[in-house]
Amino acid sequence: MSARYAVIGNPIGHTKSPAIHTAFAQATGQDLTYTAIEGKRGGFAAEIDAFRAAGGMGVNITTPFKLDAFAYADRLKPVAQLAGAVNCLNFADGKAEGENFDGLGLTRDIVANLGVALRGKRILLLGAGGAARGVLLPFLHEQPEELVIVNRTLAKAIAISEQFASHGTIIATGYEALSGERAGQYDVVVNATSASLHHELPPVPASVFRSGALAYELLYGKGLTPFLRLAREAGVTRLADGVGMLVEQAAEAFAWWRGIRPETAGMINKMTVKLT
Ligand code: ATR
Numbered sequence: 001m002s003a004r005y006a007v008i009g010n011p012i013g014h015t016k017s018p019a020i021h022t023a024f025a026q027a028t029g030q031d032l033t034y035t036a037i038e039g040k041r042g043g044f045a046a047e048i049d050a051f052r053a054a055g056g057m058g059v060n061i062t063t064p065f066k067l068d069a070f071a072y073a074d075r076l077k078p079v080a081q082l083a084g085a086v087n088c089l090n091f092a093d094g095k096a097e098g099e100n101f102d103g104l105g106l107t108r109d110i111v112a113n114l115g116v117a118l119r120g121k122r123i124l125l126l127g128a129g130g131a132a133r134g135v136l137l138p139f140l141h142e143q144p145e146e147l148v149i150v151n152r153t154l155a156k157a158i159a160i161s162e163q164f165a166s167h168g169t170i171i172a173t174g175y176e177a178l179s180g181e182r183a184g185q186y187d188v189v190v191n192a193t194s195a196s197l198h199h200e201l202p203p204v205p206a207s208v209f210r211s212g213a214l215a216y217e218l219l220y221g222k223g224l225t226p227f228l229r230l231a232r233e234a235g236v237t238r239l240a241d242g243v244g245m246l247v248e249q250a251a252e253a254f255a256w257w258r259g260i261r262p263e264t265a266g267m268i269n270k271m272t273v274k275l276t
Helices: 017-028 044-053 068-070 080-082 103-113 132-141 154-163 226-233 243-258 265-271
Strands: 003-009 030-038 056-061 086-089 097-099 121-126 146-150 171-173 187-193 208-217 236-243
Touching: 003 017, 003 044, 003 086, 017 243, 030 103, 030 187, 044 056, 044 068, 056 068, 056 243, 068 097, 080 097, 086 243, 097 187, 103 132, 103 208, 103 243, 121 132, 132 146, 132 154, 146 154, 154 265, 208 226, 226 236, 243 265
Parallel strands: 003 030, 003 056, 121 146, 121 187, 146 171, 187 208, 208 236
Antiparallel strands: 056 086, 086 097
């Protein structure tokens, strides 16, 4: 019987994960099925228990269940522990082990696919919610010169910088502090707010980008979001959305489950929507 995997979320109709993992399985010769489960709010644990009882070997977790998955895990990898959220569970040894590959996927996309080294660079991360928390540790591992987290609710950014203090320095600030001496300082600016979902623009000044900067929108497949438009109008020519991150985190999950890492470039090319 094929090994069973799935993605669980709500809503789940839009998910690209089954297509990605099915293509990975074909490309690597792995015998598995990967389906989508629309979970009921409050019903995560029961759904996962049933999936495991039916032979499920692992799941990806998307909105709104990443915190439920965190609570469900018997063991947590360090990135997931610090992020406070789990996007991948592995049931291989009879226990549920939780990991979060979002940050590693983003980092791989920036460094390996887009060819932008993060070492020694100045990084600005917009937002201090679940998405932002997941990328901080992988970013710190790249040893940037400076990592700044900016949030509308400053207290949340400060709390995160304190929580991560033993792993490296994260400067927490408010948007108003990005003008003045921080203008023109950032090589990589990542929008990890949920503003784009509502066609909103975080109050980031157009002056933050350094010459040659990369502007990265975590949301994918929406073309030019207000944040990417701001960057383009500020003269930024390196624009990216989260499609590469999506495919790379899927490849990491696949490798963790199956012990073989699929090639990602073809899939990213196929899924990329032009940013114009
Ligand atoms: P996610 O899991 O997608 O990160 P979240 O945990 O609800 O979602 O966090 C959303 C993030 O986007 C928060 O940092 C939020 O800022 P606040 O903490 O101040 O609420 C940020 N955000 C959402 N809409 C925004 C907007 N229009 N401008 C700036 N930041 C915004």
